[in-house]
Amino acid sequence: MSGETPPRDPVERVIELRLPSKLGYERVAMDTASSLARRMGFQPDRVESLKTAVSEAVTNAIEHGNEHDAAMKVVVLLTARAGELIVDVADQGRKPFDHNQTIRRPVIEEVLEQDDKGGWGIWLIRELMDEVEFSTAPSGGNQIRMVIHLEQ
Amino acid sequence: MNTPACSPASLELSLPSELGYEVIARDAVAAFACRLGIPAERIEDLKTVLCEACINAMEHGNSLDPGLRVQIFCRIEAERLVVEVLDQGVSRYTAAPTPLSIGEKVAGQGSARGMGLLLISQLCDEAGFVTRSGPGNCFRFAFHRQPGHCSSGDR
Numbered sequence: 001m002s003g004e005t006p007p008r009d010p011v012e013r014v015i016e017l018r019l020p021s022k023l024g025y026e027r028v029a030m031d032t033a034s035s036l037a038r039r040m041g042f043q044p045d046r047v048e049s050l051k052t053a054v055s056e057a058v059t060n061a062i063e064h065g066n067e068h069d070a071a072m073k074v075v076v077l078l079t080a081r082a083g084e085l086i087v088d089v090a091d092q093g094r095k096p097f098d099h100n101q102t103i104r105r106p107v108i109e110e111v112l113e114q115d116d117k118g119g120w121g122i123w124l125i126r127e128l129m130d131e132v133e134f135s136t137a138p139s140g141g142n143q144i145r146m147v148i149h150l151e152q
Numbered sequence: 153m154n155t156p157a158c159s160p161a162s163l164e165l166s167l168p169s170e171l172g173y174e175v176i177a178r179d180a181v182a183a184f185a186c187r188l189g190i191p192a193e194r195i196e197d198l199k200t201v202l203c204e205a206c207i208n209a210m211e212h213g214n215s216l217d218p219g220l221r222v223q224i225f226c227r228i229e230a231e232r233l234v235v236e237v238l239d240q241g242v243s244r245y246t247a248a249p250t251p252l253s254i255g256e257k258v259a260g261q262g263s264a265r266g267m268g269l270l271l272i273s274q275l276c277d278e279a280g281f282v283t284r285s286g287p288g289n290c291f292r293f294a295f296h297r298q299p300g301h302c303s304s305g306d307r
Contacts, residue, residue: 015168017165019163039175
């Protein structure tokens with residue numbers, strides 16, 4: 001191993017989207033991602049899964065990472081490769097990820113007893129996407145990477 | 153002045169300079185405009201204008217080099233939605249001294265292409281290239297908002 005950075009995929013195409021941290025704008029990310037996925041040839045049911053996952057990830061970034069501060073941005077990077085679409089969603093990290101929340105599987109009986117019926121987003125994303133990874137964004141905020149494979 | 157009390161909302165988008173990707177930009181900006189309460193028929197005009205502006209940036213400004221980028225900045229102001237489309241300026245825009253009319257083009261007096269800017273001018277309320285300090289061309293267009301069109305999302 002030389003330790004050098006691997007060469008970029010020559011057919012990689014990147015679309016970058018910067019949104020205000022305001023609920024409702026996740027719709028813009030959903031529509032952008034679905035437009036790219038359709039162009040790449042994803043089946044309609046996979047496009048719907050992608051839209052749901054993107055919506056959950058951007059909503060988390062707005063609500064938790066950026067704590068609803070509309071002046072903060074959510075950055076969505078869509079990377080189209082030959083056999084997959086990678087979606088990175090990054091916030092500005094006012095509130096860091098709770099690692100336990102990223103691996104917890106909600107128990108429906110417990111959730112039904114709580115006033116707040118939320119907390120399903122990350123579980124849902126893991127169910128819908130082929131790969132999910134949590135990390136720190138280059139900007140220092142929270143980042144989630146979701147990968148969806150193109151089935152031939 | 154009696155204008156809606158809307159706070160600024162903005163969207164930034166960067167995409168490869170490759171024909172076909174203008175459709176992704178179209179869908180992103182349409183979703184943004186929809187969120188802002190722009191009427192549906194105006195959003196259709198916006199989509200056409202945006203595609204034309206992006207294709208111009210890709211074909212002319214960036215000379216169809218897929219390694220270059222097209223950037224789109226959208227912002228909402230009290231009375232209008234403003235969109236700027238920027239290329240990296242491989243080729244600088246120069247206005248034709250006397251642009252041909254559609255009638256003249258149809259009559260074969262010039263290329264049938266090159267009607268994008270004419271179409272844009274018919275569909276939006278303001279349009280034109282603006283000067284900027286850095287390299288590249290910046291094409292700006294705007295759609296005026298009707299009074300009261302300020303959805304809860306952009307207050």
